[in-house]
Amino acid sequence: MNWLRMLMCVMLVGAACAVAARPARAQVEEAVEHAEETAEHAASTDPAETTGPDPLSFDPDLAIWTLVVFVILLIVLGKFAWGPIIEALDRREETVANHISQAERNHEQARLLLSEYEQKLASAANEVRGLLEEARRDAEHTKQAILAEAKEGAEAEKARALRDIDAAADAAMESLAQRSAELAIDLAGKIVQAQLSREDHARLIQEAMARFPAASASQN
Amino acid sequence: MADDGQAKAEQAGAPGGEESHAADEHAHAAEHEHEHASHEHADAHGHAHDPFDKNHLIEHVKDATYFDLPRMLGGHWEIPQIRDIEEPIATIGVGFKPLDDRIEPLDAKITKFMVLEVVAAVIMIVFFTALAQRLKKSTAPKGRLTNLLESMVVFIRDEVARPAIGHHDAEKFLPFLLTIFFFVLTCNLLGLLPWAGSATGALATTGALAFATFCTVTFAGMAKLGPVKFWLAQVPHMDLPKPIGFLLKPMIFFIEIMGLLIKHFILAMRLLANMMAGHLVLVVILTFIVAASSAGAVWYAVTPASVLGVVALSLLELFVAFLQAYIFAFLSALFIGMAVHPH
Numbered sequence: 001m002n003w004l005r006m007l008m009c010v011m012l013v014g015a016a017c018a019v020a021a022r023p024a025r026a027q028v029e030e031a032v033e034h035a036e037e038t039a040e041h042a043a044s045t046d047p048a049e050t051t052g053p054d055p056l057s058f059d060p061d062l063a064i065w066t067l068v069v070f071v072i073l074l075i076v077l078g079k080f081a082w083g084p085i086i087e088a089l090d091r092r093e094e095t096v097a098n099h100i101s102q103a104e105r106n107h108e109q110a111r112l113l114l115s116e117y118e119q120k121l122a123s124a125a126n127e128v129r130g131l132l133e134e135a136r137r138d139a140e141h142t143k144q145a146i147l148a149e150a151k152e153g154a155e156a157e158k159a160r161a162l163r164d165i166d167a168a169a170d171a172a173m174e175s176l177a178q179r180s181a182e183l184a185i186d187l188a189g190k191i192v193q194a195q196l197s198r199e200d201h202a203r204l205i206q207e208a209m210a211r212f213p214a215a216s217a218s219q220n
Numbered sequence: 221m222a223d224d225g226q227a228k229a230e231q232a233g234a235p236g237g238e239e240s241h242a243a244d245e246h247a248h249a250a251e252h253e254h255e256h257a258s259h260e261h262a263d264a265h266g267h268a269h270d271p272f273d274k275n276h277l278i279e280h281v282k283d284a285t286y287f288d289l290p291r292m293l294g295g296h297w298e299i300p301q302i303r304d305i306e307e308p309i310a311t312i313g314v315g316f317k318p319l320d321d322r323i324e325p326l327d328a329k330i331t332k333f334m335v336l337e338v339v340a341a342v343i344m345i346v347f348f349t350a351l352a353q354r355l356k357k358s359t360a361p362k363g364r365l366t367n368l369l370e371s372m373v374v375f376i377r378d379e380v381a382r383p384a385i386g387h388h389d390a391e392k393f394l395p396f397l398l399t400i401f402f403f404v405l406t407c408n409l410l411g412l413l414p415w416a417g418s419a420t421g422a423l424a425t426t427g428a429l430a431f432a433t434f435c436t437v438t439f440a441g442m443a444k445l446g447p448v449k450f451w452l453a454q455v456p457h458m459d460l461p462k463p464i465g466f467l468l469k470p471m472i473f474f475i476e477i478m479g480l481l482i483k484h485f486i487l488a489m490r491l492l493a494n495m496m497a498g499h500l501v502l503v504v505i506l507t508f509i510v511a512a513s514s515a516g517a518v519w520y521a522v523t524p525a526s527v528l529g530v531v532a533l534s535l536l537e538l539f540v541a542f543l544q545a546y547i548f549a550f551l552s553a554l555f556i557g558m559a560v561h562p563h
Contacts, residue, residue, distance in 0.1 A: 053278045055496055059324045060312055062283060062424035063431075065334045070432055073341045074399045081348035082395040085373060088355030095359060 177212045271510040281499045283333045283422045289415050303328045333419035340406035376401050384553035393556050396436055401549035408541030412534060421495040430488035433552040441559030453562040487551055494544045498537045505529045
């Protein structure tokens with residue numbers, strides 16, 4: 001990039017030289033020529049003019065002309081340029097100011113909304129946390145209830161089973177006793193068939209039966 | 221041109237031997253065109269001519285009734301005159317010899333600076349009515365020229381008019397300040413164009429503009445404070461005992477009025493001096509080329525140095541053109557502000 005810039009500089013200077021050299025040459029020669037002319041003129045006419053041109057000389061024609069041009073310019077531009085331009089600039093300034101204040105208002109509004117939503121979001125999170133907590137509590141509660149119920153059920157089942165077992169044991173005992181008594185009687189009957197009458201037989205059974213439950217109860 | 225030179229050569233009738241060398245150098249320098257003419261020309265001017273003669277230099281910067289164009293564009297071009305009579309319509313004098321000597325007669329001659337002022341005015345009207353049209357269509361800033369002109373307009377409003385005059389009154393004087401700023405600027409810039417000249421390098425122009433400022437200042441002051449109070453307000457308020465006050469106040473009034481006139485005169489002189497001095501320096505540096513034309517090989521060293529120097533100083537002039545326009549507008553605004561808000 002640097003060499004490009006340098007090249008441009010060199011080209012510019014070259015162009016300037018070319019441009020400047022030409023008028024300069026011409027101008028200087030013209031100047032010399034005119035000086036010559038004026039000098040000749042002065043020499044031939046008025047010796048007082050040899051003092052030469054005065055840088056502070058005042059040409060009333062030019063002054064009047066300048067004033068006229070300036071006043072016309074002031075009027076024309078005042079009517080067709082400055083008025084509309086300044087008005088447009090003021091209008092633009094106003095528009096821009098309006099836009100800025102509008103933007104500021106919008107920004108403020110957005111900020112409020114944001115904080116509002118943030119608040120809402122925070123409360124929602126809180127709510128969610130509460131809900132979760134509650135749900136957990138509920139679940140815990142339910143769990144406890146279910147557990148208790150299950151335990152209770154199991155307990156009842158067990159008690160029933162025990163009762164059943166007891167009943168079954170009792171029944172078994174009874175039938176066993178009856179069976180064994182019958183067997184014993186049968187056996188004893190076979191042994192003592194001869195000596196024992198039918199009445200004796202029945203009495204003996206009755207006695208044994210009466211003794212049996214008492215004996216089994218004491219066992220338990 | 222060639223005929224002219226020939227005629228003069230015959231008239232002068234002294235193309236010496238030692239000048240022919242200078243003439244050769246001269247011709248060598250003048251590119252290729254008009255080589256012949258250049259010969260004649262150089263011969264015509266052969267006899268020892270001081271290139272640094274003050275009169276020649278000033279002649280070149282001053283207003284004239286002709287344009288100096290390069291020969292290929294017609295050379296010396298006299299502006300066609302409506303009233304082509306040397307006899308003046310009137311001579312103006314104030315009865316003070318050194319001043320009267322400087323006031324040229326009123327002769328209704330159209331001069332170079334008048335033409336250039338009209339050119340400046342036309343340029344301004346074209347540019348700023350275009351800008352106004354553009355801004356009327358849409359207020360969104362668009363386009364390089366629009367932004368360039370606009371930024372200057374806004375600068376004059378925000379950095380010149382408002383601080384100097386006050387936010388409230390500035391609007392009224394803005395058209396005046398904008399016109400004077402851009403008119404001075406355009407005239408200054410026209411001075412940087414080859415073959416043109418800066419109309420602000422003549423006392424008549426800067427004086428007329430300063431006079432416009434003076435009128436604006438006094439009328440603005442009188443309109444704001446009342447015709448009598450404005451002039452009385454020129455005397456600053458002082459707590460003086462009565463007898464001394466009676467003695468001093470008229471004197472102070474006189475001094476203040478003189479100050480008012482002088483500061484406007486200085487406004488004109490400052491612009492004139494800056495523009496004229498800059499152009500004189502450019503002419504002097506370019507004249508080195510002519511001065512060195514008879515010095516053989518030295519010419520080859522002097523010419524590029526001189527041209528580069530002129531390029532550099534032209535850039536400085538470009539800055540000065542803006543600076544002086546700004547200063548003129550700013551001081552005008554300051555004077556208006558002082559008149560509208562005394563003390």
